[in-house]
Amino acid sequence: SAEHPPQAPRISVVGTGYLGATHAAAMAEMGFEVIGVDNDPAKAQALSEGRVPFFEPGLPELIRKHVKSGRLRFTTDIAEATAFSDVHFICVGTPQQRGSNAANLSYVEEATMQVVRNLTHDGLIVGKSTVPVGTGMRLRSIVAENVPAGIDAELIWNPEFLREGKAVDDTLTPDRIVVGGTSARSEALMREVYAKPIATGTPVIVCDLPTAELVKVSANAFLATKISFINAIAEVCEAAGADVTVLADALGHDVRIGRQFLNAGLGFGGGCLPKDIRALIYRSSELGATKAASLLQQVDEINMSQRQRVIDMAIEACGGSVLNRRIGVLGAAFKPLTDDVRDSPALNVAAALHLRGAQVVIYDPEANETAQRMFPTLTYAESVEEAATGADALLVLTEWKEFSAAKPEEIRSLVARPVVIDARNCLDAAAWRAAGWWFTGLGASPAP
Numbered sequence: 205s206a207e208h209p210p211q212a213p214r215i216s217v218v219g220t221g222y223l224g225a226t227h228a229a230a231m232a233e234m235g236f237e238v239i240g241v242d243n244d245p246a247k248a249q250a251l252s253e254g255r256v257p258f259f260e261p262g263l264p265e266l267i268r269k270h271v272k273s274g275r276l277r278f279t280t281d282i283a284e285a286t287a288f289s290d291v292h293f294i295c296v297g298t299p300q301q302r303g304s305n306a307a308n309l310s311y312v313e314e315a316t317m318q319v320v321r322n323l324t325h326d327g328l329i330v331g332k333s334t335v336p337v338g339t340g341m342r343l344r345s346i347v348a349e350n351v352p353a354g355i356d357a358e359l360i361w362n363p364e365f366l367r368e369g370k371a372v373d374d375t376l377t378p379d380r381i382v383v384g385g386t387s388a389r390s391e392a393l394m395r396e397v398y399a400k401p402i403a404t405g406t407p408v409i410v411c412d413l414p415t416a417e418l419v420k421v422s423a424n425a426f427l428a429t430k431i432s433f434i435n436a437i438a439e440v441c442e443a444a445g446a447d448v449t450v451l452a453d454a455l456g457h458d459v460r461i462g463r464q465f466l467n468a469g470l471g472f473g474g475g476c477l478p479k480d481i482r483a484l485i486y487r488s489s490e491l492g493a494t495k496a497a498s499l500l501q502q503v504d505e506i507n508m509s510q511r512q513r514v515i516d517m518a519i520e521a522c523g524g525s526v527l528n529r530r531i532g533v534l535g536a537a538f539k540p541l542t543d544d545v546r547d548s549p550a551l552n553v554a555a556a557l558h559l560r561g562a563q564v565v566i567y568d569p570e571a572n573e574t575a576q577r578m579f580p581t582l583t584y585a586e587s588v589e590e591a592a593t594g595a596d597a598l599l600v601l602t603e604w605k606e607f608s609a610a611k612p613e614e615i616r617s618l619v620a621r622p623v624v625i626d627a628r629n630c631l632d633a634a635a636w637r638a639a640g641w642w643f644t645g646l647g648a649s650p651a652p
């Protein structure tokens with residue numbers, strides 16, 4: 205391409221889920237020729253046709269742009285990818301193991317092995333998945349044991365910090381680039397691959413392999429701690445008659461603290477934070493580093509207790525039992541701007557109320573379909589109005605803008621009882637009370 209000399213490195217991205225599909229599209233946007241590999245044929249096929257099998261703003265446009273430009277294609281064939289490219293990003297999942305806090309590393313191990321065994325020329329393998337510290341070192345022995353004779357393969361780590369919902373921007377203009385375990389040659393190659401963001405000022409942190417792995421999980425652990433911290437303070441606020449939202453705004457003006465991740469409420473979920481802190485609890489215990497383990501154990505417990513708290517509030521709001529009560533649930537995604545329902549607090553609460561005999565009707569602007577796949581027995585509505593109609597209580601469990609923009613007077617005319625629980629502190633409490641609602645948030649003083 206015009207932006208790169210003809211010998212520009214060609215790139216493969218192994219695993220094209222939320223992380224990999226975004227990374228592949230961003231690399232094409234930066235001017236490289238990219239091939240994405242996924243062992244799920246339906247996913248590879250959909251992406252090849254420019255369809256993204258999940259909701260991520262801006263991503264379908266970017267993928268279509270570069271499938272069309274010819275710089276981006278997708279396959280299920282790892283050998284095709286290794287023959288084509290020089291830099292291989294490993295972007296497969298590292299979910300929580302069943303019945304343990306530990307991360308399941310089988311996908312990362314398998315993908316690395318497949319890349320290495322299929323190398324036809326020298327290659328750089330770049331781990332991007334979030335892994336427990338020490339994984340890279342283990343993978344290096346897998347590389348050494350499987351690399352074909354006469355071929356040189358190096359493995360480094362380059363963790364990813366993108367946020368779902370803002371994944372495209374985060375990938376094109378990251379806050380920082382961390383590369384761990386590099387040689388002079390692979391560091392130069394990484395600087396070439398990330399030349400565009402580096403040129404616009406993105407800092408590069410070059411470090412050893414374990415530091416690179418640990419930066420990522422520490423970032424997530426810190427964010428999780430911030431959320432559980434404010435939820436702990438919210439409990440004090442409630443007991444003392446203070447308002448946690450005003451408090452968080454005041455705290456947030458201190459640049460050492462910052463306002464983000466200080467929203468009290470139902471707590472964090474999703475495919476990353478919960479499993480990443482649990483993997484860190486497990487790994488730090490394994491290493492005998494008990495302080496991190498006990499701190500994060502508390503963070504996890506506080507977070508999970510928020511879900512129970514909201515379930516209890518709903519039961520109380522329905523007079524002690526939700527049996528045969530109709531409950532309108534606004535939100536299913538674990539946060540706004542995504543359709544991801546992995547470990548979603550909203551769906552957890554909805555399912556728990558359903559188990560207690562409530563008729564739960566859920567509406568989410570993007571996640572109805574993914575939620576329905578996980579909980580087919582719950583009822584799904586097409587709008588806020590439909591979810592609210594006939595409700596004995598209305599629960600706001602994900603802070604979509606559409607919900608905070610809803611008109612309390614209009615919704616009031618649809619429900620059976622004007623009871624609303626704002627588990628994300630995202631509604632204008634005064635406006636809802638003025639419209640005749642019995643309103644409760646989390647960590648706020650009771651109605652005046």
Ligand code: NAD
Pocket residue numbers: 218219220221222223224241242243244247295296297298311314315318332333334335364365366367368475476
């Ligand atoms: P995901 O489940 O959406 O995607 C993983 C993909 O890998 C799937 O499409 C799966 O089919 C594919 N796959 C598995 N084994 C494969 C193999 N051997 N060959 C080819 N493809 C294979 O997961 P995700 O959310 O994209 O997360 C991937 C990693 O990135 C995880 O370690 C996660 O912690 C990390 N991460 C995720 C985010 C995020 O916001 N989702 C952000 C930063 C880091």
